[in-house]
Amino acid sequence: MKSEQGHSDQVVGVEKSQAGRILVVDDDQRLAESLRELLILRHYAVDLVFGGQAAISRLRSSTYDIVLLDLAMPDVDGHQVLQFIQESKVNALVIVVSGESAVDHVSRALRRGAHDYIKKPYVADELMTTVSNAIRKKRLEDSHDEMQRRMKKSERLHRFLVNNSPDIIFILDQDGRFSFINSKVESVLGYRRSDLLGEHITHIVDTEDQEKARYFFERTHSASSSERTINMALNSQSGNASETRKRHFELTMSKIDVGDVLEAEAGNRYEIYGTARDISDQIEAEEFINFQAYHDILTRLPNRSLFKDRLSVAITHAQRSQEKLAVMFIDLDRFKVINDSLGHTMGDRLLQSVSQRLLSCVRKGDTLSRFGGDEFTLLLPNIKNESTALQVAEKMLESIKTPFEIAGHEIYIGASIGIAVYPDAGEDIEALIKNADIAMYRIKSSGKNGSILFNAEMNGSVTRRHSLEQDLRKALQNNELEICYQPLVDTLNTNLYGVEALIRWNHPRYGRLSPAEFIPIAEDSRLIVEIDRQTMREACLHVGALHQKGHPELSLSINLSPVMVERDDFVQHIFDTLQATAFPPSKLQLEITEGLLLNDRRDIVDKLLQLTNSGINLAIDDFGTGFSSLSYLHKFPINTLKIDRSFVQKLHSESEEACIVSAIVSMAQGLKMNIVAEGVEHMFQFNYLRSLGCNIVQGYLFGEATTLSDVMVRYPYSQRLTGSVTSAD
Known part of the structure; x- marks a missing residue:
């Protein structure tokens, strides 16, 4: 073999x-x-x-x-x-x-x-x-x-380089007529090469540059072979030969001897060799750079710099004409929540939509600008009186009241508008903008979604806000914030089910402050993250101590801001806190805002799944306000829905709110979720909620938020509601 x-x-x-x-x-x-x-x-x-x-x-x-x-x-x-x-x-x-x-x-x-x-x-x-x-x-x-493929490729490359030069290449005879022009003229200007041969160069030059073209040719023809360059506008043809469009080119010409190449006759050896490079894009880019210097690219609105320039001109005109003008400072309400929960792409699209609606409310001579972030400014020159500005502001508020439909999401947003009128609220650029900003913060702190005219008394409130932010930083460093606990009552047996940890601040100068005053400041300054962390650690220690003293079933509920949830270390911090305080995950309920439900991002879902897989419970706080998010409930591992107090406060058997509450309870029961009703103040509210099958309630009927020891005195865990709550209502 x-x-x-x-x-x-x-x-x-x-x-x-x-x-x-x-x-x-x-x-x-x-x-x-x-x-x-x-x-x-x-x-x-x-x-x-x-x-x-x-x-x-x-x-x-x-x-x-x-x-x-x-x-x-x-x-x-x-x-x-x-x-x-x-x-x-x-x-x-x-x-x-x-x-x-x-x-x-x-x-x-x-x-x-x-x-x-x-x-x-x-x-x-x-x-x-x-x-x-x-x-x-x-x-x-x-x-x-x-080998054949390579040769063909080489030939194609050669033809490509010859026939597809980035420039129009041409030769003019001594009279300035085209004797040669490459095919680039067809793709760039739309002329057929055969139609241009024999035509004078001015045939394709824009009317405004005709004389310039003749002069440039004569200078080149009469000079030596030195190269000359000029910018010129040429006409391009569309499909309809009668329609032309101007494009900008850089023309370079030089006198050349073509006798040997073209076998020209004696006395006819010199022609003009030239190139025309399309610089329209370059000019457009320069125009775009100029536009970018004075406009916001996202919304295409004037930016801060252009707004101030126009305001300066308007002030000068108003001084001479003894006229009034108004400056509005417009800040979008809840935009940060939407941006954090839905992502920056959705936030950008919302800003674009808002800017278009605001534009529809202004006059031709007005200037609407994007001042930065979610802030806009509006200049209203030549107004009769303050009521004109208030009417425009009301028109703007009404225009953005209708929900925005963006990528399948129905988004509600409001605005806080501050108005400063020249000359009463300021006589220069900085004063008018600053005072409009101050007025805007006044309306934002008093409930948002409205407009107000600046007055001198508002300066004190701005000073207070800035002072509170600095004091809040110190309070965090010195552990001056207090945690109070509001009881959560089981409607079935009226026993204490658990407590919700709420932050309180007893300011050394202003006394006990409402969370509505300092929490927005904490959110704007991002101090809310540290507040959430301190609250969770201390609350776990406090309630955990009660577990050791014979109350192991007591649950703890804590609010978390969207900013906290968005952080990369969010889940790990929760786990670290539970481990450090030895708090059982099954007795912790974290409350997140309803806005996060609209966040269809996988990373948010994964974070929440990690929490629920460890035994932690999740609740949607203030459910039913602001967002239409029912279709998102099945995507998130939610255990509990908290009915917002605004529904409970208007609750009676035939009210619209009663229908809404009944629908929410029925939906939660179908999804096998717990229901917590907030803001229960009267016995008839408690009885009605219990009849619907609401599991847990909280509110002033069961006591205000107080120390944990006071809660345990009032509800020693087994005490029933009878005798401790009157039914006078």
Whole structure:
């Protein structure tokens, strides 16, 4: 066997480097496998298929140098395979190896493109020689094809460089008429080359630059061969030849001797060689840079700089004409919540939509600008009185009252508008803007979504706000904030179910402050993150101590800001706090804002899932206000819905709020969620909520937020509601 193998190798003479890929197609499995073994000994890579249909499938997905093909096969015969190879332009040489020796079979196979024909039973050395020669031919053909491809590619590249120069290339005769122009003129200006030959260069020059073009040509023609450059506007044609559009070009011309190249006659050797480079984009870019310097790119509105320039001009005019003008400072309410929960892309789209609605409310001569972030300013020159400004502000508030439909989300937003009128509220740029800003903060701190005129008394409130922010930083550093607890009562047995931790601040100068005053400051300054962290740590320690004293079932509920949830370390911080305080996760309920439900981002969902998987409960606070988020409930691992106090306070059997509360309770029950009703102040509210199946209630009926020890005195855990709550209401 070894000697035969060595002999075959010597006869065939196939070097290992010459080996190729071969597909053997034969329905005789034994014969095909023996042929494969023979080919493998010659270092060929061999695949087998046992039928014509299998061969076609393989050739569709794989490439081969040689196909050894039997003709007589039961399903799809070799002639059909040859037809497929020919029609599909398969790049492989076919050697027919078949017992069919009739002349018509052989000629038919060769007509179909077969490279060679070997009759069965074949002689191994003869077959190997045929295969080796076919491989060599295939290599030569592939090399030739590759060379042809490279040559064609080189030719295409050459033609591309010649015919697709970035510039229009032209030659003018001594009279300034086109004697040559490249094809770039067709794609750039829309003229046919043949139509321009013989035409004067001014034929394509814009009317305003005609004289400039004639002068430039004459200067170039009368001078030596030095190069000259000028910017000029050329007319481009659209589909309609009568319609033209101006584009800007940089023209370069020089006088050249074309006698040797074009075989020009004596005395006619000099022509003007020129190029025209389209610089329209460059000019547009320069215009865009200028636009960018004075406009906000996102909303396309004037920016702060342009607004101040126009305000300066308006003040000068108002001084001379003894007129009034108004400056409005517009801040969007709850934009930060939307931006944090839905993401910055949605926030940007909302800003664009808001700016368009605001624009629809102003006059042609007014200036609406994006001052920064979610802040806008409006200049109203030449107004009769303050009521004009108030009317415009009311129109703006009404325009953004309608919800915004963005990417499938229905978003509600409001605005706080401060108004400063010249000259009463200021006589210069900075004073008017500052006082409009002060008025805006006054309306924001008093409930948001409204407008107000500046008056001198407001300066004190701004000073107070700035002072409170500084004091709040110190209070955090010195642990001056207090935690109070409001009882959560089980409606089934009226026992204490748990407590909600609420932050309180007894300011050294202003006394006990309402959270409504300092929490917005904390959110704007991002101090809310540290407040949330301190509150959670201390509350876990306080309630955890009660667990050790015989109240292990007491639950703890804590509010979290969207800013906290958005942080990358949010989940890890929660886990670290629970571990440090040894607080059981199953007794912790974290309350998040309803706005986060609209955040369809996977990372937020993953964070909340990590919490619930550890046993922590999640609640939606103030459910039913501001957002239409019911369709998002199933995406989030929520355990509890908290009905906002605004519904409970207006609750009676026939009220619209009663229908809303009933619907929320029914929905929560269907989703197997707990229900907590906030703001319960009267016994009839408690009874009605209990009749609906509301699980837990909280509110002044059960006591204000106080120390944890006071809560436990009032509710020693097993005490029933009877006797401790009057039913006078």
